[in-house]
Amino acid sequence: MIVIGLVLMYLGVKKEYEPLLLIPIGFGAILANLPGTGLLLDGGLLDFFKMGIKYEILPPLVFLGMGSLTSFVPLLAAPSMMLFGMAAQMGIFLTLLGAIVIGFDPMQAAAIGIIGGADGPTAIFASNNLAPELLGPIAIAAYSYMAMVPLVQPPVIKALTTRRQRGITMQQSGEVSKRVEMLFPVLTAIITILLIPSAAPLIGMLMLGNFLRVCGVTDRLSNVAQESIINTVTLFLGIAVGASMPARLFWQWETLGILFLGIIAFIIATACGVLFGQIMYWFSGGKVNPVVGAAGVSAVPMAARVAHKIGQEANPNNYLLMVAMGANISGVIGSALAAGVLVQLVPFLMGLN
Secondary structure, three states: OHHHHHHHHHHHHOOOOOHHHHHHHHHHHHHHHOOOOOOOOOOOHHHHHHHHHHOOOHHHHHHHHHHHHOOOHHHHHOHHHHHHHHHHOHHHHHHHHHHHHOOOOHHHHHHHHHHHHOOHHHHHHHHHHHOHHHHHHHHHHHHHHHHOHHHHHHHHHHHHOOHHHHOOOOOOOOOOOHHHHHHHHHHHHHHHHHHOHHHHHHHHHHHHHHHHHHOOOOHHHHHHHHHHHHHHHHHHHHHHHHHOOOHHHHOOHHHHHHHHHHHHHHHHHHHHHHHHHHHHHHHOOOOOOHHHHHHHOOOOOHHHHHHHHHHHHHOOOOOOHHHHHHHHHHHHHHHHHHHHHHHHHHHHHOOOO
16 A cells, blocks of 8 residues: 555656545545554544544535636536536436446445545545545545546547547537626525535535635635645645545455446546537537547546647647536536435435434
8 A cells, every 4th residue: 555655646746646635545545545644533633634524514515626726608608518417427426327237335335436526525425424434445545536537538529439530620609798697506505405415515605605706705715725725635635535445444345346347437528528519519510529428427627638739630620628617617516416416316225314
């Protein structure tokens, strides 16, 4: 496990794969596996960091920062992009079924399936509620595959589209009023939380962060959320994830199964988004670029950048970034809602609530 921690740090430093996360995760894993320190005992330093996950503090605070950093205008200007975010979440539910087939119980399978959303905080939130014993490998899988978006998505996209389709240009739909920007996070929070109460920690903080950004009178709070809070919480979250990786829990066959299912989940999610993009392509008479569907996963803004880059490879005049960001933002919302549905529904179906 110490070697794995060093490898994660190497990937963060040398390869720049999610360094803000992989470095604290790797160092946390090293500290968690050094003998005789007492860091993981009740009241120990690493136990303190893990409380931020156990009591659902750190992942929602990350969403607060994400909301403050993210403009919802690309989604509001093209509401149809929400469909791409919904389509990409199919990877979560298909992976859940696959995990059950190979022997995981429904609670564990639901937590593993969330990896398909390509959203680390959401995966941690779901795992903590459904299968806390799998938190370490699920978090590592989620963040690793987030980092590999530029490697994993292009082959899937190119296998499911033609060069001519990838070169289709799409324009941003238009302007969005300030009133709409302000109403969207408030109404979205109210409606989605009424329907899926268990999604409240993630959706509530995401929408609060965005409202702080757009309301125009809380710039200081928005700036703190964008910088100090999200940077501090990211550091604490990384250490907490690393602290969840003691060797006695990590070195099991289940871990390899989770890592395998995680990459399958991400590939399926990308493929579902692109295939839905193909449906939109045919219904629109060839006006929708199916590549945008790949941005329906939750890895913001990496998935949108990948879609934009692939579009430009096929057509140098193609500028998909803003359109793809609409799908990408909907993927963040969609994965949080999918996690809420599973956290609420799976224990109920198993008679645990």
